[in-house]
Amino acid sequence: MLETHPKFLAERLAEDYKRQQTLFSAQPAIVQRYLETQGKRIAQAVVDGDLHITFSLPDRVICTLENVDQAALVTIPQNQRSHTAGRFINRFRKIELHKELRHTFTELEQSPDRAVSVAAGLLRHATVMYMVSQMLPAGRDVCYKPADADETIPSIPEDTGFEPESAITASTDAIAEEGGSEAGRGDLLVPFVPYARKFFLPQWVAFDENGDLLMKSVEEAESHIRSMQRFMEVLFLAVALAPYISVDGEYAKKRYGMLGQLVNQGRALAIYQVKEIIARIKQRADAGSLNRGLRLSLPYFDDQDLKIDLSNFEVIPSGRIMFVPAFVVRAVRQEEVKVSQDTRYNPSTRKHLLHLLDELEQAFESENW
Numbered sequence: 001m002l003e004t005h006p007k008f009l010a011e012r013l014a015e016d017y018k019r020q021q022t023l024f025s026a027q028p029a030i031v032q033r034y035l036e037t038q039g040k041r042i043a044q045a046v047v048d049g050d051l052h053i054t055f056s057l058p059d060r061v062i063c064t065l066e067n068v069d070q071a072a073l074v075t076i077p078q079n080q081r082s083h084t085a086g087r088f089i090n091r092f093r094k095i096e097l098h099k100e101l102r103h104t105f106t107e108l109e110q111s112p113d114r115a116v117s118v119a120a121g122l123l124r125h126a127t128v129m130y131m132v133s134q135m136l137p138a139g140r141d142v143c144y145k146p147a148d149a150d151e152t153i154p155s156i157p158e159d160t161g162f163e164p165e166s167a168i169t170a171s172t173d174a175i176a177e178e179g180g181s182e183a184g185r186g187d188l189l190v191p192f193v194p195y196a197r198k199f200f201l202p203q204w205v206a207f208d209e210n211g212d213l214l215m216k217s218v219e220e221a222e223s224h225i226r227s228m229q230r231f232m233e234v235l236f237l238a239v240a241l242a243p244y245i246s247v248d249g250e251y252a253k254k255r256y257g258m259l260g261q262l263v264n265q266g267r268a269l270a271i272y273q274v275k276e277i278i279a280r281i282k283q284r285a286d287a288g289s290l291n292r293g294l295r296l297s298l299p300y301f302d303d304q305d306l307k308i309d310l311s312n313f314e315v316i317p318s319g320r321i322m323f324v325p326a327f328v329v330r331a332v333r334q335e336e337v338k339v340s341q342d343t344r345y346n347p348s349t350r351k352h353l354l355h356l357l358d359e360l361e362q363a364f365e366s367e368n369w
Contacts, residue, residue, distance in 0.1 A: 016244035020125040023118065026062050026071065034058045039126030043135060046098045046127075046237055052086040053097060055123065057108075063118040074115040083108065098237050105241070128245045131238040136231055136254055139200035144260035151348050153303055154256075155263040157198035199264070200257025204228055207268035211275075218276075221269055225308070228262040232306055259306075266301035267352055270308060273299045274356050278363045285323050293318035296331075298360065300353040304346050311335065311353060325364040332361040 024032065038055050045053040060075045085104040086097045108120030144154035193214060196205035206214055206221035215221045235255050238245050245251050277296065284290050294315040302309045315331040316323060336357050339350060 010247070013244040014247045017247050020121060020242075020244070023063075024122055024125055027122065028062070028073075031058045031061060035122050035126040036130065038123055039128075039130045040134070042101065042123070042127045043131045046101065046241070047131070047135065047234055050086070050097055052084065053101065054082065054084045057081045057083070057116065057119040057123060061115055061119045061122065063114055065114055076113075076115045076119060080113065080116050098240050102241055124242050128238040128242040129248075131234055131241075132245060132248060132251045132254065135234055137201060139254065139257045140197070140202070141253075142198065142200050142257050142260070144256075144264075147348075148351070150351075152346075153259060153263050153348065155260040155267075157195075157260075157264075159198070199261045200254075201228075201231075201261065204261070204265070206265055207272065211268050211271050213272060218269075218272065221265075221272075225262070225266055225269055228258060228265065229306060231258050232262060262306055263301065263303050266303070266306070266308060270299045270301045270352070270356060271359070274359055278360060281328070281364075285325075288323075290316070290323035291320060293321070294323065294327075296360075298335075298353075298356060300349070300356055302345075302349050303352075304349060311339070311357075313338075328364040329361050332357050332364075336361075 024035070027035070035058060042053055042055055057076055057080070059078075059081065060073055062071050062073050064071050065074065083104060085101040086095075087100075105120050105124045109117050109124075111117045111120070143158045145156050145158050146152070146154050147156050192202040192205070193208060195208045196202040196214065199205050204224040204227055206224045208214055213221060215224070231254075235251065235258075238251070277298070281290070281294075295312065296315055297310040297312050299308050299310055301307070313331055313335045316327050336354060339345065339353050339357065342350070345353065
């Protein structure tokens with residue numbers, strides 16, 4: 001039971017991380033560069049969803065041997081250096097490469113040959129370090145607070161007071177606009193709005209504090225949401241390959257910064273889309289084109305799966321039934337009851353979805369819409 005205690009697990013992960021960092025630092029520079037090159041290839045294959053990867057261990061590593069006090073440079077035989085993970089048949093078996101790779105690394109780390117075991121651990125380490133430190137853009141130092149007392153993910157940016165206005169725009173406060181510069185004058189920097197600068201990566205902030213769209217289109221906002229999801233997916237894959245990477249300072253900073261931003265902007269996108277749905281329903285109702293039935297797919301942001309999902313329900317069954325606003329109100333209230341009792345939602349997602357349903361209900365509750 002002791003080994004499953006959160007404090008014990010955290011200490012063990014910290015020990016694993018420190019051991020791998022120390023081992024990696026002890027390697028000759030040429031071995032470190034080789035591990036980093038192989039780790040980059042592996043990381044790219046994992047993130048790209050490749051089915052198969054071939055990699056090589058270095059020809060030698062520094063490690064400790066049994067009955068030897070000091071670490072020594074040990075050669076790895078040529079026939080034990082090349083390895084593969086994954087198979088092309090996995091396309092049909094739906095086995096992801098990172099799972100196959102994790103199994104391959106574990107087998108190699110259990111090798112009776114000490115040099116092979118150490119080299120495999122170092123290559124795993126180089127792979128996840130590249131994923132966290134090199135594959136993902138660095139962001140700003142941020143501080144979030146929960147939207148409500150019962151929220152588990154802080155997602156509302158706090159005003160720390162360290163955002164002085166300046167006539168000089170830092171690179172993290174603006175984005176270089178393509179085609180907007182004059183010869184010899186460099187790129188045209190377009191500053192981010194103050195609200196966006198409170199987030200980890202301002203360039204992916206699509207909605208302001210009032211829910212207004214900052215982008216040219218909602219499609220561009222959706223693209224930013226996908227970029228943030230991709231960011232979080234890389235962090236997930238890194239932890240799946242080496243759980244101890246979760247104690248790395250860079251990992252912690254990037255996860256905290258992007259998780260809060262994704263939840264905030266994901267919810268803002270859902271709210272924006274619901275308002276668009278309300279406007280379309282009213283427009284179609286005025287045109288008399290809702291008298292043959294109406295089904296709604298209400299978007300909401302699931303902060304467990306970190307994605308926009310849909311709540312589907314029927315407002316008016318198919319047939320020649322004249323649309324009246326009360327039908328929407330009745331259908332929404334029935335859906336609210338279902339959502340309130342559905343155990344698939346965690347408390348914060350349920351609260352968010354209920355808020356969206358309430359927005360829909362309020363929009364049609366009055367006869368003066």
